[in-house]
Amino acid sequence: MSLKLENVTGGYTQVPVINNITFEVNPGELTGLIGLNGAGKSTTIKHIIGLMMPYSGEISIDGLTLRADTERYRRSFSFIPETPVLYEELTLREHLEITAMAYNIPAAEAMEKAMRYIKEFRLEDKLDWFPAYFSKGMKQKVMIVCSFMVDAPVYVIDEPFLGLDPLGIHSFLEMVKEKKKQGAAILMSTHVLASAEKECDNFILLHHGEVKVTGTMADLQKEMNMPGASLDELYISLTKEALPS
Ligand SMILES: Nc1ncnc2c1ncn2[C@@H]1O[C@H](COP(=O)(O)OP(=O)(O)OP(=O)(O)O)[C@@H](O)[C@H]1O
Numbered sequence: 644m645s646l647k648l649e650n651v652t653g654g655y656t657q658v659p660v661i662n663n664i665t666f667e668v669n670p671g672e673l674t675g676l677i678g679l680n681g682a683g684k685s686t687t688i689k690h691i692i693g694l695m696m697p698y699s700g701e702i703s704i705d706g707l708t709l710r711a712d713t714e715r716y717r718r719s720f721s722f723i724p725e726t727p728v729l730y731e732e733l734t735l736r737e738h739l740e741i742t743a744m745a746y747n748i749p750a751a752e753a754m755e756k757a758m759r760y761i762k763e764f765r766l767e768d769k770l771d772w773f774p775a776y777f778s779k780g781m782k783q784k785v786m787i788v789c790s791f792m793v794d795a796p797v798y799v800i801d802e803p804f805l806g807l808d809p810l811g812i813h814s815f816l817e818m819v820k821e822k823k824k825q826g827a828a829i830l831m832s833t834h835v836l837a838s839a840e841k842e843c844d845n846f847i848l849l850h851h852g853e854v855k856v857t858g859t860m861a862d863l864q865k866e867m868n869m870p871g872a873s874l875d876e877l878y879i880s881l882t883k884e885a886l887p888s
Pocket residue numbers: 655658660678679680681682683684685686687
């Protein structure tokens with residue numbers, strides 16, 4: 644199933660932010676959403692996950708839209724936010740349980756799926772801990788486990804690298820590869836361009852709320868007439884007008 648944005652324009656009540664955005668995230672592929680601070684990445688993601696409604700245009704997952712079938716649309720994707728959002732009064736185990744309930748996954752099956760990720764992140768002795776005792780990276784890992792324990796066709800991931808240690812990043816990337824192999828379409832926003840260049844199959848370069856260029860590294864290099872350029876170089880060139888001279 645693919646995630647499709649067609650001519651999406653949107654923003655906050657008085658502040659238009661994204662303008663006529665069109666792109667597609669295909670099954671089995673990791674697509675990087677790249678842009679400067681304020682480019683509109685989080686706003687785009689908020690529209691995809693249904694926290695905001697577009698002024699115009701359409702967002703669909705395999706033809707399914709939020710407007711037409713809210714519940715099925717919401718169950719078609721799983722989201723990892725940039726800032727972990729955990730319930731202070733629930734333990735790690737209870738977070739796994741409510742995620743299973745939200746997605747209608749039988750409890751035993753959900754725990755079996757979750758435990759693979761819990762072990763990979765070395766959290767198995769923390770199942771009965773409350774979030775107040777977790778570090779920032781541990782909270783981020785809980786969000787990743789809650790998202791990946793759901794077998795969704797689409798994953799939306801907002802800046803996953805910043806709170807994780809190198810071992811955590813390695814484990815996370817292995818999980819992403821596994822999801823890709825299973826055919827998931829994954830959209831990931833990040834500023835960590837070296838990792839994005841290495842790991843992503845496709846890129847969407849956003850600037851001032853508009854999609855400037857999309858495609859593989861080879862497509863971007865060709866489109867921007869910069870053969871052999873790194874993602875870092877392409878990105879800086881694209882945003883030069885925004886940098887101080
Ligand atoms: N709640 C809000 N109300 C009004 N405007 C907002 C709100 N949140 C963000 N914006 C504006 O929307 C624009 C895009 O912000 P957004 O958070 O989407 O950027 P981003 O690309 O995710 O940036 P970053 O890399 O810093 O996370 C910015 O101009 C920002 O000021």
